[in-house]
Amino acid sequence: WATSAHTHQNFLQCLILRSENSSSISEVIYTPTNSSYSSVLQFSLQNPRFSTPATPKPLVIVTPTHVSHIQAAINCSQTHGMQIGVRSGGHDYEGLSYVSDVPFVIIDLINLRSISVDAENGTAWVQAGATIGEVYYRIAEKSRTLGFTAGLCTTIGVGGHFSGGGYGTLTRKYGLAADNIIDAQLIDVKGRILDRESMGEDLFWAIRGGGGASFGIIVAWKIKLVPVPSTVTVFTVNRNLEQNATKLVHRWQYVAAKLHEDLFILVQLTSVNSSQEGKRTIQASFNSLYLGGIDKLLSLMQQSFPELGLMREDCIEKSWIESTLYFAGFPSDESLNVLLNRTPLIRAPFKAKSDYVQEPIPELGFEGIWKIFSQKEAETALMILTPYGGRMSEISESATPFPHRAGNIYKIQQLVYWEEEETVASERHISWIRRLYGYMAPYVSKSPRGAYVNSRDLDIGTNGKGNTSYRRARIWGNKYFKSNFDRLVHVKTIVDPANFFKNEQSIPPFSSGW
Ligand code: FDA
Structure with a gap:
C-alpha cells in the first residue's frame, strides 16, 4: 500500500x-x-x-x-x-x-457524450460516453424515419457496445452497430488523436468488433443512420408448455433466420410462477419488431409462422423510437425522455454466457433445458434466442473482427440473476449457469465453440496475471473472433507493442511471446 x-x-x-x-x-x-x-x-x-x-x-x-x-x-x-x-x-x-x-x-x-445528428446526410458523430438510449433519442429529435441498429437495453454505452459488435432488433435488416460505423476518433498509446484516415484501415477494422480496451481509447464514432418506416409493429406472444411452447420454439428455429429481413422475432425462455401455490412453468415469449404496419405483418406471419397463432389484438403499431422503449422493457405510457436516463431498469448481480446455434436443437434437447430451468436457481434466469440471417448472413466473416455470420441461425444468451444481499447465492447461481452451459455443448457451434465478446465471459479463458502469451489468449480469442483473432494480434503488435492497453481479455501483441 x-x-x-x-x-x-x-x-x-x-x-x-x-x-x-x-x-x-x-x-x-x-x-x-x-x-x-x-x-x-x-x-x-x-x-x-x-x-x-x-x-x-x-x-x-x-x-x-x-x-x-x-x-x-x-x-x-x-x-x-x-x-x-x-x-x-x-x-x-x-x-x-x-x-x-x-x-x-x-x-x-x-462527461464526453455529445451527439450531433446530420439528418440530411444520414450520419451522426457520437461521443463514446453516450448511451444508445441517448443516441436513439437524438436521432428521433431530428427525424422519425431514421434510426440506428444497436442494442435493446438503452443504458448501454456506445464506447464498449460498438467496439464489440452491438446487435438488436434491426440487426437482420442492417447488421450490427459496428457494421455501420464510418469514422472514429481514437487516442492511441502515444496520446495522438487519430481519425479513420490517420489510423489506417487495419486499426479502423480492429476497433469495429474486436472488443474495447485493446487498441486505444475511442473518443467518438461517426455512424451511418439507417432508414426506418414511420410505422412499425411490435408484439409479444407468451406460450407455456401446456400451450405447445416446445413445438413452437422448435419450429421457430427453422423460420426465424429465414424470415423476411423486415421481421425480427426473438424468443425469451424463462421459468415463471404459474399458480398461487408457487408452481413453476416454462414460458417462451416471442418478441417481435416488424418494419411496417399490422396488415402486412399478419399476412407475413400467416405465410411463414402460422403455428404461433398471431392475432391482430397481439400487435401494436408504433413509431420506431417508441419501439425502442418497448424492447427496453419500459411501460407503454412512459415518456421518450426516459431514453436519456442512464440508470438501468434492473441492477442485480448476474453471470451470463453466450453461444451460437448452427443446426436446430431437437425437441428432446429442449426437454433437457426445461429440466435445468425447473431447478431453484432458474427462478431468476433467462435464455434469449436472437435470430440471425438477413443482412448478418451477407456480411463476410472477415469484414469486421465479429465473425459469427452466415451459417449461424441464432445466438443464445444465458443469464442468471440473484439478490444483491445473497453473497452465498452467487456461487450457487454461477454453478447453475455453468451446468446449463455444459448441457448445451452438443447443440451449439464447435471448434471453436463461438462466443460474443460483448457477452463477456471469463470462464472461456483469460490472459492470466503477469505476462500474456499469444497461445493462452488464442483459447478465448478464437471463440470470440475465430480466424480474425490473428489479424487483431497483428494490429495490436503494430499499434501497442508494449501492451499498455490490457486487461484479462485484451488482445495481446505477438511480442508477448508464444
Ligand atoms: P463498459 O464501459 O463496461 O465497457 C465494455 C468494454 O469496452 C470494457 O472492456 C471497456 O474497457 C471497453 N471500453 C469502453 N469504452 C471504451 C472506449 N471509449 N474506448 C475503448 N474501450 C472502451 N449487447 C448487444 O449487442 N445487444 C444488446 O441488446 C445488449 N443488451 C445488454 C443489456 C444489459 C443489461 C447489459 C448489461 C449488456 C447488454 N449488452 C448487449 C452487452 C453490451 O453490448 C456490452 O456489455 C458492452 O460492451 C457494453 O458497453 P459499455 O460501454 O456500456 O460498457
Missing part, C-alpha cells in the same frame, strides 16, 4: 502537470479521500457482482471533460506503471471497465 500510495501521489501530480488546463483536470479527478469517489464509481457500474467490499477499487477515477485529460491520463499511467480501465456505459458483464487486480485508474467517459 505504501508503494501504491506513493505511485498514486506521483500520478496525480503528473496529471496536473501534463494537462493543458490543470485547473479543469483537477475538477474531474476523484481519489478515495474525495466525498464523491464512491458515487462516481457506482454510478455506471451495471453488475453489482463487482461491487463488494472485496472488489479491488481504482486508485483514481478521472472523468475527462476534454480530450487533453485523456491524453494526460494515458501519458501519466505509462510513466507511473498504472493500468487503465476505460468505462463508457459500465455494462461489461465481467466488470473489466472498472475492476482490476493491479493498481489501476478508471477513465470514465461519462
